[in-house]
Amino acid sequence: MGRGLLLPHAKRLMLFPRPRGFSASAASTREPLHVCVVGSGPAGFYTAEKMLKAHEGVQVDIIDRLPTPFGLVRSGVAPDHPETKIVVNQFSRVAANARCSFFGNVTLGSDVSLAELRGTYDVVVLAYGAESDRSFGIPGENLRGIHSAREFVWWYNGHPDMHNLVPDLQNTDSAVVLGQGNVALDVARILLRCTTKLASTDIAGHALDALKSSTIRKVYLVGRRGPVQAACTAKELREILGLQNVHVCIKEGDLATSPADKEEMRNSRIKRRVHELLSKAATMHKEKNSNDQKELHFVFFRKPTRFLPSEGGSTVGAVELEKTLLKDDAVTGNQVAVGTGEFEDLKCGLVLKSIGYKSLPTEGLPFDNYKGVVPNLRGRVLSSESETTTVEAGLYVVGWLKRGPTGIVATNLHCAEETVCT
Ligand code: NAP
Numbered sequence: 259m260g261r262g263l264l265l266p267h268a269k270r271l272m273l274f275p276r277p278r279g280f281s282a283s284a285a286s287t288r289e290p291l292h293v294c295v296v297g298s299g300p301a302g303f304y305t306a307e308k309m310l311k312a313h314e315g316v317q318v319d320i321i322d323r324l325p326t327p328f329g330l331v332r333s334g335v336a337p338d339h340p341e342t343k344i345v346v347n348q349f350s351r352v353a354a355n356a357r358c359s360f361f362g363n364v365t366l367g368s369d370v371s372l373a374e375l376r377g378t379y380d381v382v383v384l385a386y387g388a389e390s391d392r393s394f395g396i397p398g399e400n401l402r403g404i405h406s407a408r409e410f411v412w413w414y415n416g417h418p419d420m421h422n423l424v425p426d427l428q429n430t431d432s433a434v435v436l437g438q439g440n441v442a443l444d445v446a447r448i449l450l451r452c453t454t455k456l457a458s459t460d461i462a463g464h465a466l467d468a469l470k471s472s473t474i475r476k477v478y479l480v481g482r483r484g485p486v487q488a489a490c491t492a493k494e495l496r497e498i499l500g501l502q503n504v505h506v507c508i509k510e511g512d513l514a515t516s517p518a519d520k521e522e523m524r525n526s527r528i529k530r531r532v533h534e535l536l537s538k539a540a541t542m543h544k545e546k547n548s549n550d551q552k553e554l555h556f557v558f559f560r561k562p563t564r565f566l567p568s569e570g571g572s573t574v575g576a577v578e579l580e581k582t583l584l585k586d587d588a589v590t591g592n593q594v595a596v597g598t599g600e601f602e603d604l605k606c607g608l609v610l611k612s613i614g615y616k617s618l619p620t621e622g623l624p625f626d627n628y629k630g631v632v633p634n635l636r637g638r639v640l641s642s643e644s645e646t647t648t649v650e651a652g653l654y655v656v657g658w659l660k661r662g663p664t665g666i667v668a669t670n671l672h673c674a675e676e677t678v679c680t
Pocket residue numbers: 394436437438439440441442444481482483487488489490494561562612613614615663664665666
């Protein structure tokens with residue numbers, strides 16, 4: 259359904275302008291309750307599903323700025339992970355519910371304001387996620403050839419905003435991915451994976467064509483901390499370490515563990531598993547196999563300090579990295595990376611910054627700029643107006659906008675449950 263449908267529809271809903279919550283106490287009543295969910299990704303659809311089940315009288319309208327639903331499942335999940343996308347079948351059943359409507363091409367902030375939505379619906383749930391990126395704030399970050407991983411992911415998934423990205427995959431043999439979370443592993447894998455395998459996925463046609471003629475042979479995955487602190491999970495790491503015809507390079511010295519590392523591993527099965535997998539790969543890949551056409555380098559204990567242009571150009575030619583070591587942070591209790599004052603340049607023609615997504619505020623919405631989330635109590639938006647903390651009547655938040663940009667698709671199920679039950 260397209261733009262323009264919302265407003266007549268919204269007028270009809272003005273019959274029920276009284277703001278209310280959708281707490282469990284209201285569950286199973288047949289009293290009409292009109293809810294608008296902003297954002298049609300996993301957080302939005304799980305919320306709609308939970309509300310439809312909890313309240314027989316609820317009518318849920320889901321709006322999205324894109325013409326198509328499913329948000330991150332459509333544009334964030336890697337094309338070679340079809341099993342993660344199966345959840346759209348469940349979301350389609352929610353959309354087919356007679357008490358649920360989807361309105362695409364409706365942008366909060368320009369087509370409709372938050373104040374208008376709150377005046378129209380009993381309840382507004384914000385589920386529009388994190389559509390921007392954290393940045394380093396270091397010199398050279400605007401050079402050509404430097405993209406956020408989100409932009410690259412949107413590009414290969416055919417997101418309309420990144421149709422014109424055109425990452426240059428043909429004038430260099432080296433790409434640097436900054437960050438070692440699962441998104442970093444996704445983009446590295448897409449750069450390294452054999453394109454005949456990618457061809458059978460739902461990767462965007464323009465991306466497949468570009469990857470087929472890519473000259474990139476070496477991908478460097480750079481982390482500011484060590485292998486014990488790598489933010490990826492074991493399943494995703496195992497997958498990239500097992501790519502065919504890819505030689506994996508890990509410095510054995512980087513795998514040494516300090517007492518603090520051992521303590522971290524004792525407390526986390528994932529960390530133990532990640533360290534085990536990296537150690538095994540370091541041993542297995544000592545010799546280069548004659549079939550290995552590409553290389554994956556894990557670079558630990560390095561933080562970027564500057565992006566350097568290629569000779570005489572405005573395109574990136576290298577990343578200056580500072581060696582780091584780990585120190586205990588008394589406040590957080592974590593091991594943090596501190597610079598040693600020793601620098602080295604890593605040559606490359608493409609950089610993908612994969613250091614986390616960032617949510618954006620909208621007018622009239624309390625927003626914690628430091629944490630990049632909407633202040634909330636189990637999903638109820640907290641007011642920033644008064645001295646004492648109060649909740650904003652009828653305004654809720656869910657997903658990455660509520661808890662920050664972490665977690666898998668299923669994490670949003672529990673997150674939605676909490677918001678709906680509040
Ligand atoms: P992430 O897991 O938070 O990883 C961010 C990475 O960036 C970390 O390695 C972090 O290192 C690094 N970083 C952050 N700030 C930095 C800085 N200033 N300088 C250098 N490095 C910096 O984020 P993500 O990879 O974007 O993933 C987001 C969420 O989606 C995660 O929960 C992830 O598991 C999930 N996801 C899951 C899948 C899957 O299950 N297949 C796929 C994609 C995404 P530090 O640890 O040192 O901060």
